[in-house]
Amino acid sequence: MKRQDGQILVLFAFVLVAMLGITALAVDYGSWLLTRRSLQNDADAASLAGVFQLTSNGPCGSASARAICGRQDAWRALANSLKLGLDPVVLSATNTTEAAPYTEAGYRIWVDTPPGAAGAAYPANGHFSASTNSLFVRIDVDKPSAFSGILGRRSTTVGAWATAGDVRAVSPAVAGLCGLDPVDNSDCIGGQKTSVKLNTNNGVKIVNGDFASNHSLFVTSGPGLILDGGLPYIVGADGCAPKTWSCPPSTTGGITDAGSPPTAIPAIELVPMFQDPKYAQPAWTNCTWPTVTADCVPVRGTGANGNGQNYTPGRFVCHGNNANACGPGVPQGATTGSGAALTCDATSPRLAPGYYDQIQSTGCIILDATSPGSTTTYSSTTGLWRGQRPGIYRIHTSLLVNYVVGDGVSIFLDPGASVNVNGALILNTNNTCATPPGMPNWSTLCGAEDFSDAAWTTEALAPWDTCNQSGLPATTRCVTLASGHHLVDGVGLAIYIRPPTATELPPNGCGQSTAGSRTSCVFKQAGAFGLQFRGALYGPRDNVTVSGSGAQASTGQIIAWTITYSGTSLLTQTFEGPLGPEHPFLVEPIVGQ
Numbered sequence: 117m118k119r120q121d122g123q124i125l126v127l128f129a130f131v132l133v134a135m136l137g138i139t140a141l142a143v144d145y146g147s148w149l150l151t152r153r154s155l156q157n158d159a160d161a162a163s164l165a166g167v168f169q170l171t172s173n174g175p176c177g178s179a180s181a182r183a184i185c186g187r188q189d190a191w192r193a194l195a196n197s198l199k200l201g202l203d204p205v206v207l208s209a210t211n212t213t214e215a216a217p218y219t220e221a222g223y224r225i226w227v228d229t230p231p232g233a234a235g236a237a238y239p240a241n242g243h244f245s246a247s248t249n250s251l252f253v254r255i256d257v258d259k260p261s262a263f264s265g266i267l268g269r270r271s272t273t274v275g276a277w278a279t280a281g282d283v284r285a286v287s288p289a290v291a292g293l294c295g296l297d298p299v300d301n302s303d304c305i306g307g308q309k310t311s312v313k314l315n316t317n318n319g320v321k322i323v324n325g326d327f328a329s330n331h332s333l334f335v336t337s338g339p340g341l342i343l344d345g346g347l348p349y350i351v352g353a354d355g356c357a358p359k360t361w362s363c364p365p366s367t368t369g370g371i372t373d374a375g376s377p378p379t380a381i382p383a384i385e386l387v388p389m390f391q392d393p394k395y396a397q398p399a400w401t402n403c404t405w406p407t408v409t410a411d412c413v414p415v416r417g418t419g420a421n422g423n424g425q426n427y428t429p430g431r432f433v434c435h436g437n438n439a440n441a442c443g444p445g446v447p448q449g450a451t452t453g454s455g456a457a458l459t460c461d462a463t464s465p466r467l468a469p470g471y472y473d474q475i476q477s478t479g480c481i482i483l484d485a486t487s488p489g490s491t492t493t494y495s496s497t498t499g500l501w502r503g504q505r506p507g508i509y510r511i512h513t514s515l516l517v518n519y520v521v522g523d524g525v526s527i528f529l530d531p532g533a534s535v536n537v538n539g540a541l542i543l544n545t546n547n548t549c550a551t552p553p554g555m556p557n558w559s560t561l562c563g564a565e566d567f568s569d570a571a572w573t574t575e576a577l578a579p580w581d582t583c584n585q586s587g588l589p590a591t592t593r594c595v596t597l598a599s600g601h602h603l604v605d606g607v608g609l610a611i612y613i614r615p616p617t618a619t620e621l622p623p624n625g626c627g628q629s630t631a632g633s634r635t636s637c638v639f640k641q642a643g644a645f646g647l648q649f650r651g652a653l654y655g656p657r658d659n660v661t662v663s664g665s666g667a668q669a670s671t672g673q674i675i676a677w678t679i680t681y682s683g684t685s686l687l688t689q690t691f692e693g694p695l696g697p698e699h700p701f702l703v704e705p706i707v708g709q
Contacts, residue, residue: 148274151259155276158197159253160702162227163280166190166251167700170229170282179248179345180375183229184208186251190227194253198223212237217256224256231279242279242704246364246382248373249347250281250703279704286349289325289691291390291675293656295351296330300630303659303678304331308359312679314340318686321374322346325673325691328390333383335361335369343381344374346691349390353383392656393675395609396576397528398508400471402427403501405492411582413508414501416470420494429512431474432467432497441479443497448479451519451539452550456648458540459547460521468498469525469571471510475517480539482548483509483522485571485580506580507571511535523548523562524580524601526571526609531616531636531657541641543610543649544570565601568650568671568692570608577604607672607692613638613655627659635659635677646685650692662687 169176169185176185188208195202200220207218212226214235219225228234231252232245244250256275292311294304304311311329314320319339326346332355333348335341340361341348348371356363362370364380372378402422403414415422417430434442441448442465449464460480467475468487475481484498485507491499500506510528518539523546529535549562569579579601616627616634627635635657641647642663652673653660660676663683671690681687 148259148272151257151274152276155255155257155274156278158194159255159276159278160280161197162190162193163251163253163278164700164702165193166227166229166253167249167280167282170249170251170700178375179343179373182345183248186229187211187227190251190253194225194227194255198255217254222257226252226254228252239277239705244279244281244703247281248381250279252279253277277705278702280700281703282700286328286386286390287326287346287691288328288349288390288675289322289346289673289689290320290679291328291673292330292677292679293390293392293675294331294678296389296392297628297633300628300633301331302628302630303635308334308336310334310360310678313681314338315680315682316687317684320681321686321688323374323688323690325689327371328386330386330389333361333371338369339367339372339378340369341371342374342378343371348381348383349386350383351386351389353385356383393574393654394656395574395612395652395654397612397614398505398572398576398578400510402471403504405501408503410503411505411578412501412503413505413510414470415472415494416468416497417472417474418495419473422494429471429473429510430495432465432472432476433474434465434477434479437478442477448477449481451480453547456545457547457550458519458521458542459550460519466498467509468496468500469504469506469508470497471512473512474514475511476514477516478518480519480521481517483520483525483527483543485522485524503582505571505578505582508578521547523567524565524571526612526651528612528614529638531614531620531634531638533613533638535639537641537647541647541649544568544608544651545648566603567601568608569601569603569606570610570651572609572612573604573606574609574652574654575604575606577606579604579608608651609654610649610651610672611639611653611655613658613660613676615657627657637661639676642683647687 166186166189169189170182176182188204191204191207211228211233214237217224217226226234226237229251230246230248231238231250234252237254238252254277256273258271259274260271294311295301310332313334315336316338319342321342324345327348329350332352333350364382367378367380371381373381401409401412403409403412415427415429417432420430421428434448437448439447446465447463450461451458452461453459460482464480464482466482466484468484487498487500489499507525511533512530514534516536521542523544544567571580572578616636626637637659639655639658639660647662647670650671655676657677659678661680671692
């Protein structure tokens with residue numbers, strides 16, 4: 117019996133040691149879990165604090181500056197939550213490398229954007245290694261053992277990490293739609309065809325907006341696509357190659373940020389494809405007299421016939437280079453100023469808004485949105501009809517000009533139109549303010565006006581008040597800038613190229629001709645000065661070409677079936693909206709990471 121009692125005591129001693137060990141591990145494990153939970157909260161909060169600065173419309177300027185601002189806010193959040201004496205400004209200047217984390221009070225900390233800059237400190241199964249719109253935070257600490265040291269475990273490494281991303285809908289400054297057609301996408305598929313092609317010596321730069329291509333990308337020369345704030349979305353994002361566009365880390369012939377030196381940006385798969393926004397046109401109702409037709413757009417020019425239902429537009433064609441080239445006492449006109457201040461001089465012809473068959477000139481033409489006085493004659497190219505929409509120009513057959521300048525205007529092109537601008541197309545940039553027209557105080561009023569809404573917006577709204585006056589003297593306008601033009605919802609439509617209908621053949625011998633699928637090749641910009649406009653160039657079924665040797669600087673969107681950039685100049689497209697809703701939130705870790 118005593119021998120059995122002794123055995124029980126020995127067994128109890130072993131069990132007691134085991135139970136004490138388990139209890140020690142349980143207590144320490146609970147402490148480590150609490151520490152990890154606290155560190156996870158700190159990492160989550162810091163990554164979210166930083167990612168707000170990475171948004172495309174953030175306050176810190178360029179992409180590289182936003183990255184610094186994002187890291188700085190993340191470091192500042194960590195300093196507050198962990199009670200550290202770190203300097204956020206110094207630490208935010210660069211990413212934290214794998215081998216050199218910041219250390220203080222036993223903590224080892226990494227803060228990086230893109231997350232992959234942290235090297236192996238960023239988990240191998242992370243999904244946002246190359247995302248410049250994501251910010252990664254990792255915190256490690258060696259936590260001493262309170263009780264399990266009796267088992268030989270003095271401390272354990274406890275860590276937490278988080279990646280926050282700025283997730284929003286694609287908001288393109290440039291978008292190629294080809295690839296959407298269920299019948300025929302032959303304009304962008306086969307050979308070196310694509311939704312967007314870059315063939316420029318100095319590249320295409322997009323500021324604040326995204327790039328979207330529904331079928332690949334070709335960079336045939338020059339530095340390629342430069343993104344200052346946006347992201348590249350491409351159907352076939354993994355298709356970078358010498359025959360398409362250069363793969364990262366190459367910074368020539370591919371996609372880079374605007375840093376100095378630039379950093380290559382990997383394309384993001386565009387899923388789903390970018391859809392046609394289907395912007396609406398105005399109602400094309402002819403103006404009449406003596407009855408008044410509300411919101412009408414009259415046929416205009418020599419040969420215009422506005423009688424009956426089958427009204428036809430006329431033409432404005434300048435001949436020669438004399439004092440009467442464009443009409444009695446109206447010469448071809450010339451430019452004045454230079455660079456971004458280029459405009460037409462005071463002798464240049466001024467065209468009232470309306471529906472024209474042809475506009476042709478080798479000089480400089482002013483599109484006069486609120487042409488002085490009133491008219492009831494279709495052949496007249498000055499004055500407004502009573503009830504007319506100001507600023508709306510529609511062209512049926514051709515716009516063959518050297519220089520065109522206009523403010524508060526929208527140009528609508530029929531799919532059969534031929535468009536060639538050999539000098540410059542300058543719309544809604546306040547450049548006419550330097551050339552006072554009929555109204556004595558035009559310069560003063562024009563300079564204070566924002567014409568970015570053009571004469572028609574993507575929300576089918578007209579910023580101009582309808583002209584409802586008649587018999588006004590030539591020095592007074594039907595609507596005045598002081599009260600007639602308002603900023604309204606949507607983005608101004610500077611140029612709208614109407615898609616061909618099912619019965620219209622592709623014009624100019626180009627585009628698709630498959631039954632049930634029609635595209636056009638209307639817009640061709642090849643000026644020595646360039647393309648300068650505010651608003652959107654919208655040609656959902658047009659193969660747009662932008663080329664030339666001059667300064668190309670537009671603000672807004674270019675959305676077309678295909679887009680080809682060529683020439684010797686840098687084309688800069690600055691995006692003003694509409695921005696997709698932005699939702700900065702935690703994207704990692706997820707289950708399984």
